[in-house]
Amino acid sequence: MRLRFRYRLDPTPAQRQEFARAFGCARVVYNDGLRLREDAYKADLPYVPDATLLQQVTTAAKLREDRAWLGEVSAVVLQQSVADLNLAYRQYFRALAKVRAARAESRKVTLEHRKPRFKSRRSGQAVRFTSNSRFRLLPGGRLSLPKIGHVKMRWSRPLPAEPSSVTVTLDCAGRYHASFVVDVRETPLPVIKTAVGVDLGLSTFAALSDGRKEDNPRWLRQRQKALRRSQRNMSRKQKGSKNREKARRRVARLHVKAADARRDFHHQLSTRLIRENQTVCVETLNVAGLGRSNLAKSIHDAGWGQFTAMLAYKAKLYGRTVVKVDRWFPSSQLCSACGHHDGPKPLKVRIWTCPGCGVTHDRDVNAAHNILAEGLSVAACGGGVRPGETPAVADEAGTALGATA
Numbered sequence: 073m074r075l076r077f078r079y080r081l082d083p084t085p086a087q088r089q090e091f092a093r094a095f096g097c098a099r100v101v102y103n104d105g106l107r108l109r110e111d112a113y114k115a116d117l118p119y120v121p122d123a124t125l126l127q128q129v130t131t132a133a134k135l136r137e138d139r140a141w142l143g144e145v146s147a148v149v150l151q152q153s154v155a156d157l158n159l160a161y162r163q164y165f166r167a168l169a170k171v172r173a174a175r176a177e178s179r180k181v182t183l184e185h186r187k188p189r190f191k192s193r194r195s196g197q198a199v200r201f202t203s204n205s206r207f208r209l210l211p212g213g214r215l216s217l218p219k220i221g222h223v224k225m226r227w228s229r230p231l232p233a234e235p236s237s238v239t240v241t242l243d244c245a246g247r248y249h250a251s252f253v254v255d256v257r258e259t260p261l262p263v264i265k266t267a268v269g270v271d272l273g274l275s276t277f278a279a280l281s282d283g284r285k286e287d288n289p290r291w292l293r294q295r296q297k298a299l300r301r302s303q304r305n306m307s308r309k310q311k312g313s314k315n316r317e318k319a320r321r322r323v324a325r326l327h328v329k330a331a332d333a334r335r336d337f338h339h340q341l342s343t344r345l346i347r348e349n350q351t352v353c354v355e356t357l358n359v360a361g362l363g364r365s366n367l368a369k370s371i372h373d374a375g376w377g378q379f380t381a382m383l384a385y386k387a388k389l390y391g392r393t394v395v396k397v398d399r400w401f402p403s404s405q406l407c408s409a410c411g412h413h414d415g416p417k418p419l420k421v422r423i424w425t426c427p428g429c430g431v432t433h434d435r436d437v438n439a440a441h442n443i444l445a446e447g448l449s450v451a452a453c454g455g456g457v458r459p460g461e462t463p464a465v466a467d468e469a470g471t472a473l474g475a476t477a
């Protein structure tokens with residue numbers, strides 16, 4: 073299976089300039105391609121095919137005076153950027169078809185992919201090199217990239233195999249990363265009998281059906297507190313001022329630190345759950361739907377999507393099963409002891425006593441019990457995660473680019 077492995081890069085000032093040029097060119101061809109398709113759509117013309125689009129925004133564009141500088145970066149960088157745009161369109165069309173099909177059956181479903189959008193300097197600082205563009209790992213440990221040079225890389229761990237592509241990103245805190253896509257052989261662990269239900273929540277990160285609760289660790293909460301403080305501080309500074317920019321940088325640095333800490337925590341917990349259990353049942357959450365409510369901030373912080381993606385790929389890697397329980401399943405409304413349906417309860421109700429059997433439940437642990445029971449019955453009917461559903465999942469961090477690098 074394909075996984076991503078991410079490392080910090082330390083480019084020289086000259087290499088930074090070359091990266092900036094490459095990021096800029098990749099963004100321009102992406103946006104040019106998007107504009108071409110948008111214009112065609114508005115003029116009622118047919119969808120511009122992939123090959124035509126690539127030719128228009130790269131080869132043909134380079135002949136124009138206002139795009140001649142596209143020739144200064146590796147052609148593969150431009151091709152890959154156009155490939156990302158094509159992928160974004162395909163995902164969008166597929167998602168649209170899904171919504172239409174669901175509507176015809178009057179089922180509820182949310183759009184999984186939005187219409188492709190123009191990239192800004194903030195959103196589009198990424199370029200991808202494939203192996204045919206002659207990116208190489210040098211014996212001394214440096215990463216050799218066409219038209220950029222030999223970039224110093226921090227080897228936090230070895231790569232398990234030859235990578236097929238590398239994506240270089242620049243984040244808002246000014247850090248460069250190289251993210252390699254590597255084919256990793258699956259290594260199933262010995263089969264065990266245990267299964268666990270996981271309820272992902274806001275008050276505790278995860279409640280387990282064995283009664284354990286896994287909260288966001290203190291160091292992560294502290295970072296989040298500091299982040300909120302800095303954000304307040306930034307909003308008090310005059311817009312466009314030097315101090316505002318300084319404050320923005322500080323917030324950005326805290327953001328990436330909090331994101332790193334969160335990712336580490338998700339890695340530890342997902343690895344442990346997969347090692348200790350043959351089957352992990354988890355509720356699929358409608359993250360996109362919740363994202364528009366006032367819970368959005370907390371949802372974003374909790375990073376449930378990242379966590380469940382880790383569970384899924386680690387299960388595949390180690391021969392375990394992850395069962396995703398339908399998001400409409402009323403896990404917090406059923407009594408796990410007698411099955412009594414108690415109806416919805418406000419979020420502030422943490423403990424409740426079942427009127428059917430008199431058992432007192434912790435809200436989240438009860439939900440985890442229900443998720444386990446539901447998940448095991450789904451698995452018995454041949455459910456569970458279908459293979460091939462988790463292509464090239466971000467091992468450390470997802471990049472803005474498509475997962476199928």
Ligand SMILES: [Zn+2]
Nearest residue numbers: 407410426429
């Ligand atoms: Zn009951």
